[in-house]
Amino acid sequence: MSNEPNKDLFVMAEDREDTSEKINRPSLTFWQDSWIRLRKNKGALFGMIVLILIVLMALLGPVFSSHGLDDQDLSLSRMHPKIQGLENISWLGLDGKNYQEFEAETLELADQRALARFQQPDMEFIEADVKQEPNSETGEPAVVKYAFDKYAAQGVEEYYWFGTDTLGRDxxxxxxxxxxxxxxxxxxxxxxxxxxxxxxxxxxxxxxxxxxxxxxxxxxxxxxxxxxxxxxxxxxxxxxxxxxxxxxxxxxxxxxxxxxxxxxxxxxxxxxxxxxxxxxxxxxxxxxxxxxxxxxxxxxxxxxxxxxxxxxxxxxxxxxxxxxxxxxxxxxxxxxxxxxxxxxxxxxxxxxxxxxxxxxxxxxxxxxxxxxxxxxxxxxx
Known part of the structure; x- marks a missing residue:
């Protein structure tokens, strides 16, 4: 058996002058090549998008708000965040209500602490959400959780997306x-x-x-x-x-x-x-x-x-x-x-x-x- 290759299996390649020196890779500048590689990095693109959005909000964000920088009203101080469409989802904390828990030896004392904390004459805006009886065996105190809606108490119909500070500024x-x-x-x-x-x-x-x-x-x-x-x-x-x-x-x-x-x-x-x-x-x-x-x-x-x-x-x-x-x-x-x-x-x-x-x-x-x-x-x- 001969080890020589079969010459019929090989075909001479054509010598084409029009494509022999052709460069298949596109000619790119340094910045074009860098941008192509940057687009392949998903983390970098995410960071770029986040920064663009933040810069746009820094420039245009105050325009979207109906409250100015110097608008100050002490009666509206510490209004909790409230956003349209999300106000019915309490666990997000964007419904404008202030949720707080109060502990005491008895439920009556816990209620008194809650009422003293809010110090509001109209108590219809304070609603008990969770009540826990004291447990003498484990030593756990009584706990009450209240939700106070200052928007309703003050009759405020406007929305403060991030709430207000201690001076009532948006x-x-x-x-x-x-x-x-x-x-x-x-x-x-x-x-x-x-x-x-x-x-x-x-x-x-x-x-x-x-x-x-x-x-x-x-x-x-x-x-x-x-x-x-x-x-x-x-x-x-x-x-x-x-x-x-x-x-x-x-x-x-x-x-x-x-x-x-x-x-x-x-x-x-x-x-x-x-x-x-x-x-x-x-x-x-x-x-x-x-x-x-x-x-x-x-x-x-x-x-x-x-x-x-x-x-x-x-x-x-x-x-x-x-x-x-x-x-x-x-x-x-x-x-x-x-x-x-x-x-x-x-x-x-x-x-x-x-x-x-x-x-x-x-x-x-x-x-x-x-x-x-x-x-x-x-x-x-």
Missing amino acids: LFTRVWLGTRISLLIAFVAAFIDMLVGVAYGGISAYFGGRTDTIMQRIIEVLVGIPNLVVVILMIMILDPGIVAIIIALTITGWTGMARIVRGQVLKLKGQEFVLASRTLGASHTRILTKHLIPNTIGLIIINAMFTIPNAIFFEAFLSFIGLGLQAPDTSLGTLINDGFKALQVNPYIMIFPAIVMSLIMIGFNILADGLRDALDPKMRE
């Missing part, structure tokens, strides 16, 4: 206006960090030598100063407000961006395309702005995306401890601070701004992770 309007202020502070701080950090890190790495040594020692000094100390000093010098917070965030916030850009420029400045540009007579400014910085744009965008939620959180932290925005200005931090004071009695005052801030933090971090993979050429399939 929380829906204040949450989205506070979100707008927090996003403004974060975006401005991130833009300044990016502008200063990219320029500083690029110049330091490109010129190198003594220039790089001096500039890096300055960064090390700034990094060694606690950020909170810088913020307190700035607020002591300036009046507490948006400008003081932005300046405080940008004094030391650009150092991380500068270090990242410096590392990338150090890696790129010895490559052939930089040598070719220098040989052709390109100036230092042109080499930095046209060749080196554009090749680090991916890391710059990713780092900026991580900077924005950090700035929002830091602004909220400052407002929470009383060093941020002052009344009547509002932000997510001031709203959470106001809600924390009434957490045990009216938790909804803090829950809604806390949910918005959590969604912003999660959205930016998920989107930044997706951008990190999409903008990295090594991740191309």
Whole structure:
């Protein structure tokens, strides 16, 4: 038996000049290729959609409300959330009623505590929902649960989707206006960090030598100063407000961006395309702005995306401890601070701004992770 292959099974391929050099893969730019890979990341798309919705609500949310930012009525203070169509579903907590449990040795004492708590002359709006007799064997006290409808007690026919705060102001309007202020502070701080950090890190790495040594020692000094100390000093010098917070965030916030850009420029400045540009007579400014910085744009965008939620959180932290925005200005931090004071009695005052801030933090971090993979050429399939 011969081991030679049967020549009849093989057919000579045709040599077609029109398709022999044809490229089947479509020609895509860097941004087109990155967008295609970003769309495949469901988590990043989810984060992007959440952020777009939050930004739209921050811009347009107060328009949907019939209550202004300065509308204040103490008789409408601490109105619980009430939304059309959901008011008949009690377990959602959006029916406008205040549910509270009261414990005592007997049901009569529990009822007295409930009536003393609400302090309303018209008791028809207080309804017993759950009653539990005391159990002497287990030592469990008597428990009564009441639902108080302040909308009915005050004769209010309007809906407050997020309820009202202790001064009777609409929380829906204040949450989205506070979100707008927090996003403004974060975006401005991130833009300044990016502008200063990219320029500083690029110049330091490109010129190198003594220039790089001096500039890096300055960064090390700034990094060694606690950020909170810088913020307190700035607020002591300036009046507490948006400008003081932005300046405080940008004094030391650009150092991380500068270090990242410096590392990338150090890696790129010895490559052939930089040598070719220098040989052709390109100036230092042109080499930095046209060749080196554009090749680090991916890391710059990713780092900026991580900077924005950090700035929002830091602004909220400052407002929470009383060093941020002052009344009547509002932000997510001031709203959470106001809600924390009434957490045990009216938790909804803090829950809604806390949910918005959590969604912003999660959205930016998920989107930044997706951008990190999409903008990295090594991740191309």
